[in-house]
Amino acid sequence: MATAESFVRRLTRRLTEDPEQRDVEELTDEAVGTGAQRAIDCQRGQEVTMVGTLRSVETNAKGCAGGVRAELFDGTDTVTLVWLGQRRIAGIESGRALRVRGRLGTLENGTKAIYNPHYEIQT
Template identity: 85%
Template sequence: MATAEGYLRRLTRRLTEDPEQLDVEELSGEAASTGAQRAIDCHRGQEVTMVGTLRCVETNAKGCGSGVRAELFDGTDSVMLVWLGQRRIPGIESGLTLRVHGRLGTLENGAKAIYNPHYEIQK
């Protein structure tokens, strides 16, 4: 009987809680379970490994010259991924989950960024 009550409680929570908050919790939990660092805890100059979902992908983005720029969100903070000299990267699209590795820098506006990160598409 306790499992049925637990199921109903979880179902009610999923139906009534803010979907964005649920996504944030799921993403941050997923990142933690892979041993990746949380974006909010990382600082400029660190070599980092992060896991997150691409919120948006832009090609030839303003301020990026000729390149691809994508916003990676891990449930705690966003990091811009910037691939310089690329017109497009096959397989890189919004909604995709990536594991990235590189040195954390900043954009002109102070936002966190990783230039030319190594990446793996997660299933």
């Protein structure tokens, strides 16, 4: 009987909770489960490994010196990925899951950024 009650409780929670909040929790759990760091916990100057989803990708972005700029969201915070001197990078597109590694810096507006990160596309 307890199993049926817990199933109903989980189902009710899943149907009534905010889908965006559920997505955030899933992204955060996935990042922690792979041994990656949470973006919110990382500080400028650290060598970091993060897992997240690309929210947006811009090519030849203003202030990007003809490069590619993408926003990676891991469920806790957003980090801007900047590939200098690139016009396009195969596989780097909105909605794609990535694992990235590099030194955390900041953009001119104070936003967290990783320049020329090493990346792996997640499946």
